[in-house]
Amino acid sequence: xxxxxxxxxxxxxxxxxxxxxxxxxxxxxxxxxxxxxxxxxxxxxxxxxxxxxxxxxxxxxxxxxxxxxxxxxxxxxxxxxxxxxxxxxxxxxxxxxxxxxxxxxxxxxxxxxxxxxxxxxxxxxxxxxxxxxxxxxxxxxxxxxxxxxxxxxxxxxxxxxxxxxxxxxxxxxxxxxxxxxxxxxxxxxxxxxxxxxxxxxxxxxxxxxxxxxxxxxxxxxxxxxxxxxxxxxxxxxxxxxxxxxxxxxxxxxxxxxxxxxxxxxxxxxxxxxxxxxxxxxxxxxxxxxxxxxxxxxxxxxxxxxxxxxxxxxxxxxxxxxxxxxxxxxxxxxxxxxxxxxxxxxxxxxxxxxxxxxxxxxxxxxxxxxxxxxxxxxxxxxxxx
Amino acid sequence: xxxxxxxxxxxxxxxxxxxxxxxxxxxxxxxxxxxxxxxxxxxxxxxxxxxxxxxxxxxxxxxxxxxxxxxxxxxxxxxxxxxxxxxxxxxxxxxxxxxxxxxxxxxxxxxxxxxxxxxxxxxxxxxxxxxxxxxxxxxxxxxxxxxxxxxxxxxxxxxxxxxxxxxxxxxxxxxxxxxxxxxxxxxxxxxxxxxxxxxxxxxxxxxxxxxxxxxxxxxxxxxxxxxxxxxxxxxxxxxxxxxxxxxxxxxxxxxxxxxxxxxxxxxxxxxxxxx
Numbered sequence: 108x109x110x111x112x113x114x115x116x117x118x119x120x121x122x123x124x125x126x127x128x129x130x131x132x133x134x135x136x137x138x139x140x141x142x143x144x145x146x147x148x149x150x151x152x153x154x155x156x157x158x159x160x161x162x163x164x165x166x167x168x169x170x171x172x173x174x175x176x177x178x179x180x181x182x183x184x185x186x187x188x189x190x191x192x193x194x195x196x197x198x199x200x201x202x203x204x205x206x207x208x209x210x211x212x213x214x215x216x217x218x219x220x221x222x223x224x225x226x227x228x229x230x231x232x233x234x235x236x237x238x239x240x241x242x243x244x245x246x247x248x249x250x251x252x253x254x255x256x257x258x259x260x261x262x263x264x265x266x267x268x269x270x271x272x273x274x275x276x277x278x279x280x281x282x283x284x285x286x287x288x289x290x291x292x293x294x295x296x297x298x299x300x301x302x303x304x305x306x307x308x309x310x311x312x313x314x315x316x317x318x319x320x321x322x323x324x325x326x327x328x329x330x331x332x333x334x335x336x337x338x339x340x341x342x343x344x345x346x347x348x349x350x351x352x353x354x355x356x357x358x359x360x361x362x363x364x365x366x367x368x369x370x371x372x373x374x375x376x377x378x379x380x381x382x383x384x385x386x387x388x389x390x391x392x393x394x395x396x397x398x399x400x401x402x403x404x405x406x407x408x409x410x411x412x413x414x415x416x417x418x419x420x421x422x423x424x425x426x427x428x429x430x431x432x433x434x435x436x437x438x439x440x441x442x443x444x445x446x447x448x449x450x451x452x453x454x455x456x457x458x459x460x461x462x463x464x465x466x467x468x469x470x471x472x473x474x475x476x477x478x479x480x481x482x483x484x485x486x487x488x489x490x491x
Numbered sequence: 492x493x494x495x496x497x498x499x500x501x502x503x504x505x506x507x508x509x510x511x512x513x514x515x516x517x518x519x520x521x522x523x524x525x526x527x528x529x530x531x532x533x534x535x536x537x538x539x540x541x542x543x544x545x546x547x548x549x550x551x552x553x554x555x556x557x558x559x560x561x562x563x564x565x566x567x568x569x570x571x572x573x574x575x576x577x578x579x580x581x582x583x584x585x586x587x588x589x590x591x592x593x594x595x596x597x598x599x600x601x602x603x604x605x606x607x608x609x610x611x612x613x614x615x616x617x618x619x620x621x622x623x624x625x626x627x628x629x630x631x632x633x634x635x636x637x638x639x640x641x642x643x644x645x646x647x648x649x650x651x652x653x654x655x656x657x658x659x660x661x662x663x664x665x666x667x668x669x670x671x672x673x674x675x676x677x678x679x680x681x682x683x684x685x686x687x688x689x690x691x692x693x694x695x696x697x698x699x700x701x702x703x704x705x706x707x708x709x710x711x712x713x714x715x716x717x718x719x720x721x722x723x724x725x726x727x728x729x730x731x732x733x734x735x736x737x738x739x740x741x742x743x744x745x746x747x748x749x750x751x752x753x754x755x756x757x758x759x760x761x762x763x764x765x766x
């Protein structure tokens with residue numbers, strides 16, 4: 108017996124023990140009877156007992172190794188599986204009561220402790236460390252989805268308010284055709300075109316602004332004003348100007364992404380130090396030579412900053428702009444129409460798609476940044 | 492037309508081919524919001540080919556400014572300056588000098604080799620030639636084998652040596668060095684001083700070297716220019732005649748101490764104006 112008790116395991120054990128005692132379900136108003144009892148569900152009961160056992164064991168002996176943390180996670184996975192099975196296979200959905208929620212609380216305490224151990228895992232072995240680094244956010248995400256699932260199912264939350272993730276998943280898988288069309292329309296056409304045009308023109312204008320002093324004084328304040336324009340106001344006008352198809356959405360994105368790129372690049376071009384400029388002067392380096400050899404490379408961290416900001420702005424812009432008129436395809440169009448038809452699971456499937464696309468887009472830009480500016484102090488450490 | 496008239500019409504030529512820097516009655520005044528600042532006043536200076544000239548003086552005496560004027564990074568407000576017989580601007584455009592700054596100023600996104608080849612790239616020299624010259628320059632500063640490293644992977648002393656290699660890479664005859672070892676500890680500084688001296692003896696370059704260390708100035712130089720502040724001016728020029736292959740041991744000889752004493756006296760005299 109070690110000196111200190113492991114509080115999370117203790118909480119997990121206590122809640123698991125209570126879940127065995129408290130009623131698992133509420134009363135079905137039609138039959139006037141409880142829907143389910145723990146004693147009828149050997150799977151769930153065994154999971155609860157397992158939680159009690161490992162909770163008690165690790166309360167005293169401590170979760171001292173990754174192996175022990177993994178054992179806890181395995182037990183939690185088994186428990187989560189049994190909880191879901193009980194909800195859907197044994198009619199507990201909508202009738203879950205104290206016992207069930209205490210079991211969830213027990214799982215929560217245990218999973219917290221298990222992930223905590225893996226999150227604090229430090230090793231010099233690159234492969235193992237990376238696996239541990241991936242497991243933590245993955246386990247965290249899966250746990251949140253699980254909570255979402257059991258809460259919506261257990262309390263019987265109406266589907267219109269919040270569908271369960273499994274429902275959204277099913278809808279996602281069954282409508283890949285529509286989702287792909289929407290993705291192609293909104294992302295591959297509007298977002299990419301608008302992003303490239305907006306960022307590209309922002310970069311070029313920034314170089315011009317840097318070269319010509321009156322543009323700096325005249326255009327930058329104007330630019331700040333335009334960047335403060337709400338896109339909700341601009342989007343309908345762009346639809347009038349450029350038509351219903353993706354071009355008007357690309358135009359909205361150009362407006363949104365142009366100024367972050369402009370402002371960031373202008374300050375980036377001034378990032379090269381006095382010393383480095385003097386150095387280039389001693390070589391009698393011309394304007395363009397200095398621009399490409401010194402100032403643009405020095406501005407790269409700023410430019411990538413704008414590229415990352417813009418990657419998320421572009422998707423928002425495209426989806427919102429589609430609310431104002433679009434051919435009958437597109438992520439924004441789908442969201443606005445399906446919400447009207449109460450097909451909330453489809454809306455959530457589109458949201459999930461947008462989240463996936465946005466994350467992948469941002470991730471790709473961040474990866475490119477890491478490759479291109481690996482010399483920058485914020486990435487350097489990894490190369491040692 | 493008489494012969495005399497022809498001679499008078501000819502543009503002033505340097506006194507001899509061996510004068511690298513010729514400064515006469517040069518002044519530099521910065522206009523600031525608080526009124527004019529007299530950075531340099533009435534400076535006369537001649538640097539001959541093969542000289543190692545140190546500029547020494549307290550902060551604010553204009554020694555760095557003087558070096559920057561020679562490099563055409565600042566413009567004199569009065570007087571005449573000729574570098575290799577032409578204006579500083581022309582000399583800069585001819586790439587007549589290599590400049591070593593107080594900090595290494597290596598570009599972090601370039602490897603050591605690509606930092607050294609940077610001036611060669613700007614001068615549009617072919618790739619093979621660039622690599623060859625970088626190799627030679629890095630060898631001169633004993634940094635061969637570090638071509639593929641990035642600046643941050645090197646110590647401060649090594650970074651400064653890389654920046655010297657960069658200044659050497661295009662083989663300018665004149666080397667301008669602005670307190671290049673000021674940020675380094677004394678052991679590294681001694682070592683680099685010896686290396687620099689060897690390099691100077693071997694290549695027969697002309698070096699203008701700014702420092703505020705008396706031993707450094709006396710050890711390195713063939714000519715020591717003592718300066719004083721407000722306004723920045725030259726108060727003494729001391730010629731030394733230590734052997735070109737001298738080592739750090741000469742710092743204990745009476746001759747060395749005598750020169751160091753004279754430098755110190757000069758600096759003290761310059762300071763007494765402040766009181």
